[in-house]
Amino acid sequence: NIFYVKKPTVLKGEINKNIIITEENSPYLVDGDVIVKPGTKIQINEGATIIFKPDATLWVKGQLIAKGTEKKPVLFRPINNQSSWNSLYFEHASDSCVLQNVIIEDGTVNSKYTNLYIENSKIIIKNKQLFISQEQRLCLVWIHHGKFTFKNNYLTSKGKGEGMDVNYAKSLVEN
Numbered sequence: 001n002i003f004y005v006k007k008p009t010v011l012k013g014e015i016n017k018n019i020i021i022t023e024e025n026s027p028y029l030v031d032g033d034v035i036v037k038p039g040t041k042i043q044i045n046e047g048a049t050i051i052f053k054p055d056a057t058l059w060v061k062g063q064l065i066a067k068g069t070e071k072k073p074v075l076f077r078p079i080n081n082q083s084s085w086n087s088l089y090f091e092h093a094s095d096s097c098v099l100q101n102v103i104i105e106d107g108t109v110n111s112k113y114t115n116l117y118i119e120n121s122k123i124i125i126k127n128k129q130l131f132i133s134q135e136q137r138l139c140l141v142w143i144h145h146g147k148f149t150f151k152n153n154y155l156t157s158k159g160k161g162e163g164m165d166v167n168y169a170k171s172l173v174e175n
Contacts, residue, residue: 026048029052045067050076060097
């Protein structure tokens, strides 16, 4: 059998210039916490794969536009099938953010003071430990302020934690 080993394009530290993430240059590896600086845009094209090391977070303070298709979704996944990662965290993003035809495996979505649009996407938790305690309530989707649109999506987990927690946001959640 012939197989090819491809080194990932590593994303780490701060991203302070616009970038386009493509299927051709996939996979991309989020190596620890990565911050998308205000005024910076990441565009993720159909078929692209972004892999996360355990506990890694992609902090979006700029703009993230991830647009897959039904046949070629954008995939956010852990580094291996037995692990998980932290989250896509949109915080005071400088422009509206979009997740369209995206699959998020074993990571969550958090948004604080951001306009976030999620459509035709899936959030699937198999390994990530979700729990509720006095100090912390882990959710698949957590929204605090901003504008939030959530259409035609699929959420599934292991029956722990909370599915979606939306607070003080102008929201539309359907299908």
